[in-house]
Each structure stands twice: as structure tokens, then as C-alpha cells.
Amino acid sequence: MTVLRTTNLTKRFGKFTALNGVNIEVSRGEVYGFIGPNGAGKSTTIRVLLGILKASGGEAKIFDKDAWSDAVDIHKQIAYVPGDVNLWSNLTGGEIIDLFVKLRGSNNKSRREELIEKFDLDPSKKCRTYSKGNRQKVALIAAFSSEADLYILDEPTSGLDPLMEKIFQECVMDAKISGKSVLLSSHILSEVERLCDRIGIIRQGKIIETGTLSELRHLTRTSLLVETKQPIKSLSEIIGVHDIEKKGQALSFQVDSEELGNIIKYVSQFEIMRLESAPPKLEDLFMRHYEGVGENTNKGRDES
Structure with a gap:
């Protein structure tokens, strides 16, 4: 659905x-x-x-x-939590949580108390005394206490x-x-x-x-660290290999995930003594999409 x-x-x-x-x-x-x-x-x-x-x-x-x-x-x-929470300065954190929960028609006091304890929030303090992190806690507790x-x-x-x-x-x-x-x-x-x-x-x-x-993840690259008995020849000419670096007796390089099998097969003929791999991360995918992209022309706006 x-x-x-x-x-x-x-x-x-x-x-x-x-x-x-x-x-x-x-x-x-x-x-x-x-x-x-x-x-x-x-x-x-x-x-x-x-x-x-x-x-x-x-x-x-x-x-x-x-x-x-x-x-x-x-x-x-629905429940909404922004990245920069503004609260009524003269109300306590507990009063604001209760207000938001009641607005959504919820009345789960045990959930409210459980979350206040988990997030280590003092609900008796006025919101004007809260740090940014504590203001976020108030919004998160209110959101997750509701039946959204x-x-x-x-x-x-x-x-x-x-x-x-x-x-x-x-x-x-x-x-x-x-x-x-x-x-x-x-x-x-x-x-x-x-x-x-x-x-x-x-x-x-x-x-x-x-x-x-x-x-x-098929768009990301796996990191390999390989040490072999014999020097690996012509690695830079193999399709799918990037960013080769020598690290002591080993070679470090990036591999396009779809070529991983072929590259492991290729380096195996040089008698692998050590092989370490790091799985591709979302950050790699994200950065590849933004490589070479300068500042957005939307500089003057606060929309993100």
C-alpha cells in the first residue's frame, strides 16, 4: 500500500x-x-x-x-520533525510534548515517559534554556509518542x-x-x-x-588491498580498476563492483598472500554523483 x-x-x-x-x-x-x-x-x-x-x-x-x-x-x-526546532520559550519541554501529543489525539503516557528517559531530557526546564540538541529531543519525543x-x-x-x-x-x-x-x-x-x-x-x-x-550499490566501487608473491602486471590496464596505490608490499585499489569477479580471477594468478576487501558504501555512491559539481546556483536560498 x-x-x-x-x-x-x-x-x-x-x-x-x-x-x-x-x-x-x-x-x-x-x-x-x-x-x-x-x-x-x-x-x-x-x-x-x-x-x-x-x-x-x-x-x-x-x-x-x-x-x-x-x-x-x-x-x-503524520508527525514532522525539522532540522532546526523552534519552541515556545516560556513553556517547559514536558508541556510542549503534551501539547503536540494531544493535538494528534494520542494519550500514551507510558510511551512519553519511556522516550523522555531514553533521550535523557529534563522535561521540567523552560525551552529557552535548552540547547539545540535538547530542542531536537523535544520534537522527536513528541513525534514518536504520537500515533502517527x-x-x-x-x-x-x-x-x-x-x-x-x-x-x-x-x-x-x-x-x-x-x-x-x-x-x-x-x-x-x-x-x-x-x-x-x-x-x-x-x-x-x-x-x-x-x-x-x-x-x-552496483554503481559503487569495492575497495581491495592485495598482496601477492609475484608482482601484479598491467593492473592499470584492466577494465574496472581505479585509484591504484602501493602500500608497503601490497596494492590498494578500487574496483567497479560488476567487474569484481574478473579482477579477483586476474590477480589470483600472481599467488595471493593477503586479500582485504571493504564493501561499497552509500557515501561512495553519493560522492560519485556529485564529483565535479560546484556550488549550486541556488546560493541565495535557504531551501535544501
């Missing part, structure tokens, strides 16, 4: 096109990673989905309802320390196990790699790659 879908979504600001035919689909019980650099269109897409911005063209639907015209109904079933069916998270761990990031990841996995859906926009690629079922990479307002991690 599809929970969220955009079809040829377009958003223009005057002559500038921030989104150019963006297609995203998130199914029930799925965590969808939405990645790209600042200015690529991530936050603009999310603002359209939340009904904050009206699309210039295309379609954005959540629970089969229009993201703009049915925004009020949609918000009853879809979580839209835009750089949600900004300001959190590594221990709290781990707690956040546990919350996402709990939501997934419960059949909830998550749209996660993040620049922390290890987080996306750990949590997401499918990934969409956006660049200059266009989705340039989408698929499961295993589907996308």
Missing part, C-alpha cells in the same frame, strides 16, 4: 525551478531515505508534502489525499550526540516494525544506510537515482 507519492512534482520560485519532476513513492512500513546536498530540493519537497508550499505542477499525495487541499486531514496522521502513520523527518538528528542518534535509530526501527512509514531526509549517510529500505538521491531539483541499497 502506497502511503506517500509525488508524481512529476514541480516547484518554481519566479524563474528559478527548485523542483523539476520529482517522483517519490513510500509504502506502508517502509523507511525511505531522501538524500542530497544543501540546495538540492529536499526541504522544498518536504514543505510541499506538508502543505506549506503549493506545487507549481505535478501531484503530491499522502494517504491518497492531496497534500495542499487536504493538508488539515493529512496532518492528523507517517513520520516526515528533515535532518532530525541535527545537534544530537552519537548516543542520542542511536536512540533515534531505535525509534525509527520500532515505528517500522509497527507498520508505520518514514520519509527520512538526512546528510548522515551512515544513518540512511543503516535505516532505509529504499533511497532517492536528489540533485538540483531532480531525482537522479532511486532504489534499494543493493540495487544502487
